[in-house]
Amino acid sequence: xxxxxxxIEQFRTSGDARPESTSPSEAGSPTxxxxxxxxxxxxxxxxxxxxxLWRYRDLLSLLIWRDxxxxxxxxxxxxxxxxxxxVLTMVIFTVIFGRVAKIPxxxxxxxxxxFVALVPWMYFxxxxxxxxxxxxxxxxxxxxxxxxxxxxxxASAAVGLMEWAVQMLVLAVLMAAYQVVPPWHIVFAPVFAVxxxxxxxxxxxxxxxxxxxxxxxxxxxxxxxxxxxxxxxIVYPISLIPPRWRLIYALNPMVGVVEGFRWxxxxxxxxxxxxxFVSLAMVTGLFVGGLYYFRKTEIAFADxx
Amino acid sequence: xxxxxxVQNLGKSFRLGVTHAGSLRELVNRATSRLxxxxxxxxxxxxxxxxxxxxxxxxxxxxxVSFDVQPGQVxxxxxxxxxxxxxxxxxxxxxxxxxxxxxxxxxxxxxxxxVGTGFHPELTGRENVFLNGTILxxxxxEVARSFxxxxxxxxxxxxxxxxxxxxxxxxxVRLAFAVAAHLQPEIxxxxxxxxxxxxxxxxxxxxxxxxxxxxxxxxxxxSHNMGAVRQLTSECVVIHDGAVLYRGPSDQAVxxxxxxxxxxxxxxxxxxxxxxxxxxxxRSVEFVDVxxxxxxxxxxxxxxRLAVAVTVRAKQDVNQFGFTVTIYTNDGEPLAxxxxxxxxxxxxxxxxxxxxxxxxxxxxxxxYWMSMAILRSSRVxxxxxxxxxxxxVLPDGRIPSGFTEWIVNWGNLRIxxxxxxxxRLAPPVEAAVSRS
Numbered sequence: 061x062x063x064x065x066x067x068i069e070q071f072r073t074s075g076d077a078r079p080e081s082t083s084p085s086e087a088g089s090p091t092x093x094x095x096x097x098x099x100x101x102x103x104x105x106x107x108x109x110x111x112x113l114w115r116y117r118d119l120l121s122l123l124i125w126r127d128x129x130x131x132x133x134x135x136x137x138x139x140x141x142x143x144x145x146x147v148l149t150m151v152i153f154t155v156i157f158g159r160v161a162k163i164p165x166x167x168x169x170x171x172x173x174x175f176v177a178l179v180p181w182m183y184f185x186x187x188x189x190x191x192x193x194x195x196x197x198x199x200x201x202x203x204x205x206x207x208x209x210x211x212x213x214x215a216s217a218a219v220g221l222m223e224w225a226v227q228m229l230v231l232a233v234l235m236a237a238y239q240v241v242p243p244w245h246i247v248f249a250p251v252f253a254v255x256x257x258x259x260x261x262x263x264x265x266x267x268x269x270x271x272x273x274x275x276x277x278x279x280x281x282x283x284x285x286x287x288x289x290x291x292x293x294i295v296y297p298i299s300l301i302p303p304r305w306r307l308i309y310a311l312n313p314m315v316g317v318v319e320g321f322r323w324x325x326x327x328x329x330x331x332x333x334x335x336x337f338v339s340l341a342m343v344t345g346l347f348v349g350g351l352y353y354f355r356k357t358e359i360a361f362a363d364x365x
Numbered sequence: 366x367x368x369x370x371x372v373q374n375l376g377k378s379f380r381l382g383v384t385h386a387g388s389l390r391e392l393v394n395r396a397t398s399r400l401x402x403x404x405x406x407x408x409x410x411x412x413x414x415x416x417x418x419x420x421x422x423x424x425x426x427x428x429x430v431s432f433d434v435q436p437g438q439v440x441x442x443x444x445x446x447x448x449x450x451x452x453x454x455x456x457x458x459x460x461x462x463x464x465x466x467x468x469x470x471x472x473x474x475x476x477x478x479x480v481g482t483g484f485h486p487e488l489t490g491r492e493n494v495f496l497n498g499t500i501l502x503x504x505x506x507e508v509a510r511s512f513x514x515x516x517x518x519x520x521x522x523x524x525x526x527x528x529x530x531x532x533x534x535x536x537x538v539r540l541a542f543a544v545a546a547h548l549q550p551e552i553x554x555x556x557x558x559x560x561x562x563x564x565x566x567x568x569x570x571x572x573x574x575x576x577x578x579x580x581x582x583x584x585x586x587x588s589h590n591m592g593a594v595r596q597l598t599s600e601c602v603v604i605h606d607g608a609v610l611y612r613g614p615s616d617q618a619v620x621x622x623x624x625x626x627x628x629x630x631x632x633x634x635x636x637x638x639x640x641x642x643x644x645x646x647x648r649s650v651e652f653v654d655v656x657x658x659x660x661x662x663x664x665x666x667x668x669x670r671l672a673v674a675v676t677v678r679a680k681q682d683v684n685q686f687g688f689t690v691t692i693y694t695n696d697g698e699p700l701a702x703x704x705x706x707x708x709x710x711x712x713x714x715x716x717x718x719x720x721x722x723x724x725x726x727x728x729x730x731x732x733y734w735m736s737m738a739i740l741r742s743s744r745v746x747x748x749x750x751x752x753x754x755x756x757x758v759l760p761d762g763r764i765p766s767g768f769t770e771w772i773v774n775w776g777n778l779r780i781x782x783x784x785x786x787x788x789r790l791a792p793p794v795e796a797a798v799s800r801s
Contacts, residue, residue: 095367095371095469095470095471096470096471096472096473097468097469097470097471097474098467098468098469098470099456099457099459099462099463099467099468099469099470100462100463100466100467100468101462101463101464101465101466102462116499118499118503118504118505119499119500121505122495122496122499122505123496126485126488126492126496129488129492130485130487130488133487134487198483200482201482201483201500202460203455203460204460204478204479204482205458205460205476205478205479205482205483205500205501206458206459206460206476206502207500207502359461359462360461360462362455362460362461363379363461
């Protein structure tokens with residue numbers, strides 16, 4: 061009987077609800093408020109709808125936090141990997157490019173010269189890869205629930221900042237070891253970090269939207285990143301580039317980021333500000349264009365994915 | 366008063382013959398076929414739905430769907446697989462966009478197409494509750510407010526700080542449903558999420574849904590479970606081939622829906638061309654025709670026998686063969702199986718007809734269908750057909766007083782029982798048997 065009790069009760073409650081809920085509504089009053097949500101086929105320009113993105117900020121922060129806290133779970137060294145990866149890369153590069161190839165380093169200690177550039181670069185390369193796959197990887201909830209899809213690449217781009225922060229501590233230790241005092245313009249370092257995130261998103265948002273439709277994008281990005289690294293002044297100073305090629309060289313927005321970040325922390329050669337401005341303008345255009353492209357295509361993500 | 370949900374002339378089309386997720390090769394193929402004027406190879410993929418493919422080669426998953434849902438109504442959406450129910454729900458949930466038409470929604474809306482969306486195995490139950498809650502559209506504060514209730518409802522309090530990868534599947538589902546059940550929307554769209562978990566938990570979910578309905582929430586409930594639909598909803602929309610077939614009180618709607626299925630089945634009892642299930646055999650003896658003879662109306666009353674006329678044809682000489690029948694509930698759950706004796710032999714090219722009879726087996730009111738197999742000699746399946754001879758068992762006067770229908774949770778069989786007063790406890794029956 062105890063088993064049946066809830067059944068009977070539940071049956072009665074739903075039965076009682078019937079007559080009331082089937083009653084037709086009154087005729088609409090003359091001043092009907094606008095519906096709170098209208099779903100229509102997409103047409104024309106879509107707005108970026110940043111207000112909606114703001115409403116979902118809790119989801120954004122939880123996604124960031126989920127990835128940060130789950131990234132190194134069930135790993136012995138955990139965030140030690142965020143230290144080991146750039147440090148080992150630095151050691152290898154210092155030996156090969158510094159000792160063997162004897163590439164100049166603008167007067168800074170080679171290890172430091174290389175590490176300062178590796179920090180923003182490693183953020184960029186790992187984040188572009190993860191942002192590119194962010195939408196496709198979340199396909200299981202993309203097809204099950206609505207939320208502004210832009211949350212996914214944004215969260216992916218933010219996750220790497222945690223490793224960046226850890227690496228800055230390592231950088232501080234290295235600088236102390238080499239007894240290098242940072243110049244006053246270290247205050248600009250955060251500006252270049254912000255630009256680096258912007259560059260990452262500018263490329264990542266395009267790539268992740270394209271990757272939904274053409275999975276080839278996800279395949280080619282890691283390869284491109286590998287080649288891309290040698291197009292940035294990481295294992296060599298910008299002074300090695302012949303002046304007449306520099307303008308073309310600066311079209312790579314990571315050149316400005318790496319060079320500027322290094323300048324603000326180590327006080328190496330002052331960047332060319334016009335070049336910097338050109339690449340920043342280009343990145344901003346790419347970023348805004350990417351946002352619109354993403355918004356325009358996101359409505360079909362669930363159908364295409 | 367404004368309707369909570371107003372759907373107007375809603376349509377959704379897909380291009381056939383073109384895979385949605387593409388590679389560069391498909392892009393090139395499409396470009397070249399456009400250049401050469403070759404039409405896209407279409408319509409071959411969904412042959413049974415040829416009527417839904419327009420002259421433009423578009424497949425209409427939904428076409429011209431219109432209905433209103435008033436605030437506080439609990440409305441069911443029913444229809445067979447592929448009818449367009451899920452597409453409708455996805456449009457309402459803004460997961461995908463309509464191709465034509467318009468939907469107006471008044472009120473805070475949440476939709477539940479799956480339980481546990483975004484659960485991360487490495488995170489603890491607590492962490493996942495917050496994550497899942499925000500994915501479903503709650504703020505962190507809202508989740509925190511109902512957190513204790515969620516944990517209590519899911520009955521996982523001891524494990525709430527354990528990673529969910531260590532949860533049993535039952536705990537996983539319970540926690541996931543609990544989060545969803547504590548969303549506080551004015552309008553809720555729910556897909557077949559109740560088809561998970563064990564029976565007692567399903568009952569708890571149904572009760573929770575019913576509570577939400579009684580609280581004045583507007584609910585659109587998509588389901589195959591006719592029992593749950595009848596219990597929970599006051600009205601139903603029947604979707605058939607992408608269009609609204611009927612809108613009205615749930616009982617009539619469910620009847621219409623089942624009627625439609627039966628008439629589709631009755632229109633042709635010829636089963637030669639029916640697609641066979643994977644394990645169907647070599648068809649050395651095959652089903653040609655399966656028709657329900659009793660009850661001819663497909664409506665069975667209690668005490669009535671069930672009889673099916675089966676015509677088979679042989680492609681080889683077969684010495685011994687027999688039939689086996691499994692009865693399925695409308696939800697696709699096998700309910701009972703019977704194995705017939707051998708019916709003799711058959712020569713190549715010969716056709717024979719048999720009547721298979723099942724006496725009143727005590728099926729509860731509801732709808733059922735059969736799957737049948739032909740067995741040769743010793744348990745070798747030579748042919749099998751699925752979803753044939755659908756029938757409905759009508760409710761009768763023997764439903765307990767106070768109820769108008771058979772409740773799903775009572776099961777699908779009504780077994781006989783006698784109750785008689787006894788003076789003193791008789792010795793156990795087994796003892797008496799062993800002595801004789």
